[in-house]
Amino acid sequence: MNSKTDEILIPVKVKEGMFPSEYSVHLKLANGKHVSFFVDKQLIKKENGSSLLRAILVKEQGGNRYEVLLPEEPFETATRWAEVEL
Amino acid sequence: MILSNVEILRCIEKGSISIEPLNGKDPSKPPFNTSSVDLHLGDIIRVPNPTPSVVADFMNSSAPITDYLTNNSSKIQITNDQPYRLKPLKLVLGQTFERVKFPKNDDVCYAARIEGRSSRARWGLIVHCTAPTVHAYFEGPLTLEIVNFGSHDILLSPKMSICQLIIEEIKGLPIETTNQYSGQVDPTGAK
Numbered sequence: 410m411n412s413k414t415d416e417i418l419i420p421v422k423v424k425e426g427m428f429p430s431e432y433s434v435h436l437k438l439a440n441g442k443h444v445s446f447f448v449d450k451q452l453i454k455k456e457n458g459s460s461l462l463r464a465i466l467v468k469e470q471g472g473n474r475y476e477v478l479l480p481e482e483p484f485e486t487a488t489r490w491a492e493v494e495l
Numbered sequence: 496m497i498l499s500n501v502e503i504l505r506c507i508e509k510g511s512i513s514i515e516p517l518n519g520k521d522p523s524k525p526p527f528n529t530s531s532v533d534l535h536l537g538d539i540i541r542v543p544n545p546t547p548s549v550v551a552d553f554m555n556s557s558a559p560i561t562d563y564l565t566n567n568s569s570k571i572q573i574t575n576d577q578p579y580r581l582k583p584l585k586l587v588l589g590q591t592f593e594r595v596k597f598p599k600n601d602d603v604c605y606a607a608r609i610e611g612r613s614s615r616a617r618w619g620l621i622v623h624c625t626a627p628t629v630h631a632y633f634e635g636p637l638t639l640e641i642v643n644f645g646s647h648d649i650l651l652s653p654k655m656s657i658c659q660l661i662i663e664e665i666k667g668l669p670i671e672t673t674n675q676y677s678g679q680v681d682p683t684g685a686k
Contacts, residue, residue, distance in 0.1 A: 416599070426561070427541045427568060428590050430636050433561035445559035449594075449635030465599070465632060467670055478670065480632065484553060484560035489630070 417477055418461040419493055423453055434462060436483070439474050439492040444483035452480050498605075498662045500527040512605050512662065513596035531610070531659040534591040537636060538653035540571045540579045541588040578652040581643045583619070590636040592654055597633050604631040604669060607662040609639070615657065619645025622658040629660070631669050 423432040431447045438444060454461040465478040470492065479489045498506065500522040506512045514534075518526055526533035544567045553560065568588070573579045581587060597605045607629040611622045624640040639658065643649050651657075 424562070425565070427565050427570070427588065428537075428539055428636070428638070430590065430594075433559070433565055435559050435561070443559065445561040447561055447638075452634060465670060478632070480634065485556060487553070 415466040417464050417466040417475060418454060419464055419477065419495065421453075421460050421462045423460045432460075436462070436479075436491075436493070438486075439494040442485065444485045444491070446479065446481040446483040448480050496664055497530050498664065500529055500532070503527065503532055503662055506605065506662070511598070511600060511603065513594070513598070514660070515594050515596075517593070526656075528659060531661045533612070533656050534593050534595075534609075534637065534658050534660055535654045536639070536651060536657040537590040537592045538573055539590065540573055540651060541568045542571055542579075543568045543586065573651060573653050575652055578650040581620075581641065581649045581651055583643050583646055583648070586624075586640060586642045587651070589639045589641050589651065589657070591639065591658070592636070594636050595629065595633065595660065596635075597629065597631050599632055601668075604665045605662055606631050606633075606665055607660050609637055609658050610661055611658055612656060618647065618649055619643055620649055620657075631665055 419436065422435040426433045426447045430450060432450055432453055433445060434448050435443065435445050448462065452463045454463065464480060466475060467478055467490070468476040470476055473495050474492060475495060476490070476492050479491050482489050504520065504522045504527070507514060507517065514532060546567050549567070571579060579587065595607070597607070608627040609623050609629065610627060611620065621642050621644060622639045624642065626640070629637060641651065
């Protein structure tokens with residue numbers, strides 16, 4: 410088994426957070442639910458006007474779906490495990 | 496297993512964990528304790544606005560909860576000349592001056608817990624509300640939920656020693672992936 414952990418970049422919407430070091434992140438999960446959490450600004454990559462969140466890729470689910478480990482726990486789901494569609 | 500001061504420093508020097516800035520590299524002197532490292536308060540305090548009519552509904556929030564928290568609190572810059580005076584039974588949010596990082600390693604991972612300082616605890620000052628865990632892969636300053644459970648006002652000043660970080664090695668890796676994208680940072684193949 411390959412034990413390497415991989416990163417994945419997830420498109421998100423960001424706003425300024427509560428502290429200068431962080432963004433408020435809004436993310437739509439694969440099930441359609443919208444979640445929000447704060448992350449360190451260094452975990453957001455800006456590319457062509459888009460914001461991409463660095464997360465840990467857990468599993469490819471098929472199609473465009475990926476199981477990921479978010480860097481922080483969203484307030485709405487209270488779990489870092491999430492399924493996203495890219 | 497909890498890392499000793501000597502082992503914490505060794506892990507920092509190896510790059511297995513990061514604490515920046517680190518004020519001192521002698522494990523027998525501050526910021527090191529025998530089994531933890533002291534962290535300091537940053538210079539921004541976030542004070543919740545008094546909004547007694549609002550009820551927190553985590554399950555059915557109509558708007559992002561991060562927006563609510565940001566829009567219903569005030570940011571206060573503290574200085575040594577103008578520290579924040581924390582009244583009894585009041586909660587404010589702060590962050591550590593230091594950034595910590597528990598990077599993605601292929602052989603060993605670390606996690607940590609924030610704990611208070613006994614010298615502060617005797618005044619009733621706590622630094623987290625049941626959320627002390629810093630999980631593997633975390634990166635950034637640590638957010639503190641600071642409450643004064645004592646009877647006296649407490650001054651919060653920038654860079655005051657406010658908490659300690661207890662670091663542990665995780666037995667086994669949190670994630671073992673078998674996917675075809677090993678080494679890639681996005682599923683399209685872009686590095």
